[in-house]
Each structure stands twice: as structure tokens, then as C-alpha cells.
Amino acid sequence: MKKISSLLLLMIGMISLATAQKKTITLEEIWGWEFYTQGLDALSSMEDGKHYTVLNKDRKTGTVSLDKYDYVSQEKVGTIVSSAELDGLRFSSYEFNKGETQLLLATEIERIFRHSRLGVYYVYDIASKKLTKIADAKIQSPALSPNGRQVAYMKDNNIHIFDVAAGTTKAITQDGEKGKIINGITDWVYEEEFAFVRAFAWNANGSKIAFLRFDETEVPHFSMDMYGSELYPQQYAFKYPKAGENNAVVSLHMHDVAQGTNTEVDLGKPYYIPRIKWMNHADYLSVQTLNRHQNELKLLSVNAKDNSVKTLLTETDKAYVDITDDLTFLADDSFIWTSERDGFNHIYLYNEGGKLMNQVTQGPWEVTHYYGYDQKNDRIFYQSTENGSINRDVYSVRSSGKSKKRLTLGTGKNGADFSADYTYFINTFSNAQTPNVYSLQRAKDGKVLKEIKNNQWLLEKLAQYETVPKEFSTLKVNGNDLNMWMIKPADFDPSKKYPLLMFQYSGPGSQQVSNSWLGLNDYWYQMLASEGYIVACVDGRGTGFKGRDFKKATYLNLVKYETEDQIEAARQLSALEYIDENRTGIWGWSFGGHMATNCLLKGADVFEMAIAVAPVTSWRFYDTIYTERFMRTPAENPSGYDDNSPFNYPELLKGKYLLVHGSGDDNVHVQNSMRMIEALVQANKPFEWAIYPDKNHGIYGGNTRLHLYTKMTDFIRKNL
Structure with missing residues (x-):
């Protein structure tokens, strides 16, 4: 018996030693991309359905090539074009015309906002191997005609058509003007909330171009200082409609390519036009329109021969109707x-x-x-x-x-x-595994x-490394079974007490509790777990994929019920024997930053610490399309806006609070944090804060993310 006991003790000791010898994940490794999951190169199926194309880059030579592969064998069967054939022109993306005879190649890409880009573009004829530059200046959102003979693009707020063979360019709109009229691409709020930029489309035979025109003359300007490295900062200004303010007046127009004429289509003055899409019949265009409340969507059919309009269907909802791309003719x-x-x-x-x-x-x-x-x-x-x-x-x-x-x-x-x-x-x-x-x-x-x-x-x-799998479960909160994941320390002992850090986002239709592989934040949570923290996430009311009623329960009261769910979830988790009820924290980014702030203030008896990154602090400061979809306008719903705005009750702060924002955030403006800071100062409440100069909503670039997560980690270690 003694020998067996000694052997058992030896095995336990070896296992403990092996565990002790495992490495701990570090922030430098996370933000040095040491654990970045390798993906499959972005591929595009060819029209024959048997082959696909991939853009490849040789890291040694820098050569870029568009290669053709066979689906079944997965073998490369040819190269369509290579930068070596184009005097070293290194293109970064491509687009075929219908029939795959021409390619649109992009170079020198420059980011504008979330989806929009400027670039220098070329047309490449696959048969002749001829390369043609579309314009010397940078242009936006080019699109080949179906036959590949022309390219429509946007420059200086006007749509232009480039004739590839002739090498000539013609502007088909002339009234474009910065800050006033935009033709063929969307304004800031459409790009951000309806998630598209190119607002024109060729029909099936290339005889017509349908396009949207935005008159943003009455949309208020928003400006922010960009500090840069020069003696004086520069002011960046753009049109940004905050909740309740004027939106751009949008209209639909039809361009006849042969005649060179534009006509406006009478849609009955819709408030929003979030989608246009040509049908298979070249003369018919589908158009989706929305009222300002976004609770009535119409799908219209436009006959391009005479611009007559017919309603195909109408979707209504007591709350709002979501816009998707789920339409196939x-x-x-x-x-x-x-x-x-x-x-x-x-x-x-x-x-x-x-x-x-x-x-x-x-x-x-x-x-x-x-x-x-x-x-x-x-x-x-x-x-x-x-x-x-x-x-x-x-x-x-x-x-x-x-x-x-x-x-x-x-x-x-x-x-x-x-x-x-x-x-x-x-x-x-x-x-998760x-x-x-x-x-x-x-x-x-x-x-x-x-x-x-x-x-x-x-x-x-x-x-x-020392890692532990997520544990998935549900938590009964305020009458709902909420999805939850939890990460415990590798040497978890249920007889001990552990501090709890909760993460959430909670935005309408979102999901954070998902049985999928780790994101970069998950590696951070593994690092925190190795330091003795329990990390948990609960998807409360308003999040997605559990039906309409669950998602839209927060209508007119953004962050009210979501906050109540996080506070109650924290209360239940803090009651567990292995959770230290005096060491409960929460953090979030953007909508989640708003949530973390509200939870700390309204749940002061539950939370001892919160970190808010780039938070909304008043929905009055956020854009029309997103905010009014869930809240209507401030004039219609003032209490919905103000009762859950944390700078209206800064006196409730009791715990430790860290507030972070990028000064160049074009989405959730730093104004949100400045108002919160001022309210806390006037309430004489202690807190910590950090501003990252010129950084946008993502707060990244160079060493920025490592610095941010180091700051947040130190704050957690000190206060939780």
C-alpha cells in the first residue's frame, strides 16, 4: 500500500510540476499576433463553378499574382495576371466583369471611414493583357460595366464614366459639392449604419445606371481636432446627423448611357433608401425605402423605361425593421x-x-x-x-x-x-476548443x-500555455434564460473565493456568447484567469438570435433592461460560493462602454469596478439612423434618452472607474467621454481616464493596443 501511495503522490507531483511549468500568455504575445488564427486566402468563385481565384503575394519578392485554382484538386491551374507582367504594379484587390474578360485592379488604397476607400485603379484585359489606367487622381467605388468596356466611378462627389477603348472620361453628374451634394456614394451615416458605400449600379446589359443623390446641405457639421505632429493641429469636419437632427435628403435617379441623360424617379419622398438592386430583367430595378421611424419598409419595382413605380411588398413592425442583403431574384x-x-x-x-x-x-x-x-x-x-x-x-x-x-x-x-x-x-x-x-x-x-x-x-x-476552456451555460435572469460563458483559473478550487470580471457588449441583435474559436480578447481573459480571476459574459435582453421579441424588448429604452440584466446576473454570480462578492468588475467597449458605466453607477451595490472604452454616454450624441431605429427621436422619447444617460447621475459613482477614448473617433465622438468627465468632476468623484490622440473608434495603430490593454490590466490588478 505504501508503494502505491508513493507512486500516486509522485504522479500528482509530476502533474503539478507540468502545470507549473506551463507558460502564461502575455499581452506582448497577444498584441504581437502570436496567437492569430490562420485563415484561408480570400477566394472568389469563377462563373464556371469549377474554379476559383485567389490573390497571392510572394513575401520574398513582393510579387502579387491573381491565381486560378481547381475546387476539387485544390491545385493551382494557372495565373490570370501577375504584377511581374505589369512592371511591378502591386494591386491589392480585383473585380471581374460579367463574362470574366476584364479585371478591375486596385492600388494605393487609402481608407476614409469604416467601409469607404480611395485608390488608383486600372482595367486589365485578360485576352490582350492590356493594362489601362482609369484616372490619374484617386477615385472611389469604381464598377465595370457588364461588358467591361466602361467603368463608372465617383470623384469629387460626381459620377464619371470612363470609356476603356477610347480612354475618355465623362462626368454624368455635375452638381456634386463637398458638404452639400453627393452623387453615387453614400454619406457618413448611411455608410456606418446601412453598411454600403457604392450607391450606383449598372443594369444587366449596361444600358442604364441607377444612382442615389444625397443633399446634405441641412445636415449639421461635426468637427474634431487632429493633433498630428505639426505645430498647429488641424480640424477635421464632416456632416454627421445626431439623433433628431436633419438627415440628407436622398433621391433616386436613372442615367441612360446611350442618351447621356439623367431622370429622377418619383418614389413618393421616402425618408431613407437603404438598398437598390437591379433585377434579372434589364429594365427593372428593385428599391427598398424606409420611413424615419424605420418601422415600415417597402420593396418597390421601378420600370426603367418610364420610371413607373410599383410596390412589391411592405414590411411593418411595432419596433423596427432590419435592413439586410437577403434578396435574390x-x-x-x-x-x-x-x-x-x-x-x-x-x-x-x-x-x-x-x-x-x-x-x-x-x-x-x-x-x-x-x-x-x-x-x-x-x-x-x-x-x-x-x-x-x-x-x-x-x-x-x-x-x-x-x-x-x-x-x-x-x-x-x-x-x-x-x-x-x-x-x-x-x-x-x-x-470553443x-x-x-x-x-x-x-x-x-x-x-x-x-x-x-x-x-x-x-x-x-x-x-x-496555461489555458482553460470556456464553460457554456444559461442563467435565469429577469424571467429569461440568458446564455453565458465562464472561464475559471486552471487550478480552480471551489472552496476558494475568486474575483469576477464580467464582459459584455449588449447592443441590439449582437452576440458575445458563441461556441466559436477564441478572439484576441479571449486570450486576455486566459491571461487574467491565470492570475486568479474568473471571467464571465452574459448576453442579456436585446441581444440577437433568440427571436424578435427577445431582441426588440429594449425598444425605446436602450441600456435600461440590458443594465438590469447585467446587474442581476452579477448579483447571482457574486452569490456563488467561489466568487468574492466584494470583488466584482465589468468592462465593455462602445455600446458596452455605456453598459459598463451604467452598471457601475446603477449597480453600485454589486459592482466595485468598471472600465469603459469609447462609450456612448448619451444617445442624443449618436447618429440618427442607429439611434432613432431603437429610440425614435429625442423629442418623441426624452425620458428614454435621459433616464439612462450616466452623466445625468454622476453622484451614484462609488466604485473604481476607468474611462478611455480616442480623440479622433468619428463614430462615438470623444464628446461623450468629455461630458462624462465634466459631470464626474463637478460631482467631485474620483476616477481615472485616458485619451488616445487622433485614434478612431478602434483605438489601434503602432503600440496603441498594447498600451491600452496594459493600462486596463494594471487597473484590474489594482482595483479588483
């Missing part, structure tokens, strides 16, 4: 659409006149991504939460709603990139044909 211009009308997001099929043919999917789960329709085999492909709201799977179903097939097998997050003819798809799979795995699968049945890439190297590397 079939060969006869019948169409597929998604809607939350039955309480969950599902797929619907309409005929070309807008009559509902049938609801394709249904059930107490959400369609989270619509991939497209294989008309030849009558299969609709989509991603959904049918296997639980924290998971994603890919399915196919007939347009009748019958013969549904699950095409992915792994429990976790599955995403798909389909070939043009829907013969194959590349599945991206991960879960498995970094991204990429596999080629057959679309008709999901059969795995080949694993393309995995991240086994990352698992082997992490095996050298």
Missing part, C-alpha cells in the same frame, strides 16, 4: 426574402408581382445567413441556429420548404462560401471532399 424575377414577421427570422418566396407563394423555413430558431439559390436543382442554402442559439449550421431546402438537409456536422460555428453554380462550398468550422478548420464539401449532401487547412499548429502552441 430568380430567373423570372420572382424573389426570395427574409423577414421576422412570425417572430423569428425566416425565408419567404414571392412571385414576380410580390404575391407570397410560401414561407420556406419556419420554427423557433433564426436564419442567420442566406447564401443563395440554386435554381437548377431548386435548393436554397442558408445558415441557422437550429442546433442552438450559440451554434451555427449550414442547410439546404427546396423552395417549397421540403427536403431540408443539414450540410455540416460539427457542433459549433459553421459558415459556407459556395461556388458560383452551387456544386461545392468551402466550410469554415470552429468551436477548435480553431478554424477549412474543408471542401459537396453542396448537394454536405459530403466532405477534402480538408484544405486547419490550425493544429495553434493548438500545439497553446498546449505549452
